[in-house]
Amino acid sequence: MRSSVMPTSSQDGPPQPSAAVSALGLRKSYGDKTVLDGIDLHIPAGSVFALLGPNGAGKTTTVHILSTLIAADGGRAQVAGHDLAGAPEGIRAAIGVTGQFSAVDGLITGEENMLLMADLHHLPKAEGRRVTAELLERFDLVEAARKPAQSYSGGMRRRLDIAMTLVGKPRVIFLDEPTTGLDPRSRHNMWQIIRELVSDGVTVFLTTQYLEEADQLADRIAVLHGGRIAAQGTAEELKRLIPGGHVRLRFADPSAYRSAAGALREATRDDESLALRIPSDGSQRELRSVLDWLDSAGIEADELTVHTPDLDDVFFALTGTDRPHQPHPSHQSNTPDQPEEAVR
Known part of the structure; x- marks a missing residue:
């Protein structure tokens, strides 16, 4: 290093x-x-x-x-x-x-704000105006450049x-x-x-x-x-640090569902929707293991979905916060x- x-x-x-x-x-x-x-x-x-x-x-x-x-x-x-x-x-x-x-500074224009910053960086006048023009265009501010920033x-x-x-x-x-x-x-x-x-x-x-x-x-x-x-x-x-991830298998054939449920004892059953939920961290290795098992058993699932915890779950678990601070976009x-x- x-x-x-x-x-x-x-x-x-x-x-x-x-x-x-x-x-x-x-x-x-x-x-x-x-x-x-x-x-x-x-x-x-x-x-x-x-x-x-x-x-x-x-x-x-x-x-x-x-x-x-x-x-x-x-x-x-x-x-x-x-x-x-x-x-x-x-x-x-x-x-x-x-x-x-x-x-x-809301009392001066957007362009004047930019030129002031160029002066603070000791850019030559011509260079400051060139950089200002390029950045105003890049940030789609050309039309508003000569309006007071407070607007x-x-x-x-x-x-x-x-x-x-x-x-x-x-x-x-x-x-x-x-x-x-x-x-x-x-x-x-x-x-x-x-x-x-x-x-x-x-x-x-x-x-x-x-x-x-x-x-x-x-x-x-x-x-x-x-x-x-x-x-x-x-x-x-x-x-993947947070428990709750799983692979969900859904079957159209009731007999295939019963066979899979009988073999996958760790899976949670949903008899009404003919679905099994298998604990998983969502990694490629675990997903491949599930697919290999289905192939070896000659069982075909009609739908396979992977569910992993999101960052909300991570935030709750790591900070002990009931809900993260997610302000409404219209509220400052x-x-x-x-x-x-x-x-x-």
């Missing part, structure tokens, strides 16, 4: 790909309230990483630490190849941050916010709940923008309250609870991690 990549797990495992963001034992407290209690992260370059957790779990604190807005109390981290403690200026030059609250819809403001973030050509972008409060169409448009960013080689660190969003976008997901990473992996890996819900109010 190269020295620029901080290990986040046992050295006995296979080498991990180069990390755009890595952390080891990251800690943060506010008084006697521990927000982060030693979290480890390894986020490969050119991927989408989603951090899930209940309100107050520490998601925004994590973003603030990794983007150098606040200092950690312990642990180490690297972002875009720069050490968090030793080279924060290198991190700031390589990242973009879009927070829960838009950085757009923009929520989705337009979010697109402008991300366009402003891209002026400096960041290699890593932190998106802290970027679609909270957006209607479904605007949310799906934002998803497409995020996919396009990753296809350009950008690494996206996403916090979200929408479990479907993480399922749709993220290459890897971590669930933060009680200051610790409760679990992390791909969406499918996390779903921007509650940050509670201890962070003092640092905003």
Whole structure:
């Protein structure tokens, strides 16, 4: 493993790909309230990483630490190849941050917001205007570019916010709940923008309250609870942690159903619909085992479906939450991690 990549797990495992963001034992407290209690992260370059957790779990604190807005109390981290403690200026030059609250100035136009950001990045005037024009076109904001940003819809403001973030050509972008409060169409448009960013080689660190969003976008997901990473992996890996997955076999022939039910003692019977439910983690290996058994027994099922727990089930099980916080798209819900109010 190269020295620029901080290990986040046992050295006995296979080498991990180069990390755009890595952390080891990251800690943060506010008084006697521990927000982060030693979290480890390894986020490969050119991927989408989603951090899930209940309100107050520490998601925004994590973003603030990794983007150098606040200092950690312990642990180490690297972002875009720069050490968090030793080279924060290198991190700031390589990242973009879009927070829960838009950085757009509503009193000036969208174009003026973009040009202001170009000035802050010390771009020459001609270069700043070129980049501004390209990004306004990319984010479908050309027609609204010379209107005051306060007249923009929520989705337009979010697109402008991300366009402003891209002026400096960041290699890593932190998106802290970027679609909270957006209607479904605007949310799906934002998803497409995020996919396009990753296809350009950008690494996206996403916090979200929408479990479907993480399922749709993220290459890897971590669930933060009680200051610790409760679990992390791909969406499918996390779903397999939770019991309840099964393969359902439905038969049109009652005799075939009875034969299968007699042989598969562990299956749950549904005599009315002639269906059997076999516990399974939904893996290819277990599915092949079921199919091989049907072939060897000479039994043909008319329908086979695989059911696995979804991210809602994972969230409930790992956080002990009765229901995850899933705000209605028309409602603005921007509650940050509670201890962070003092640092905003």
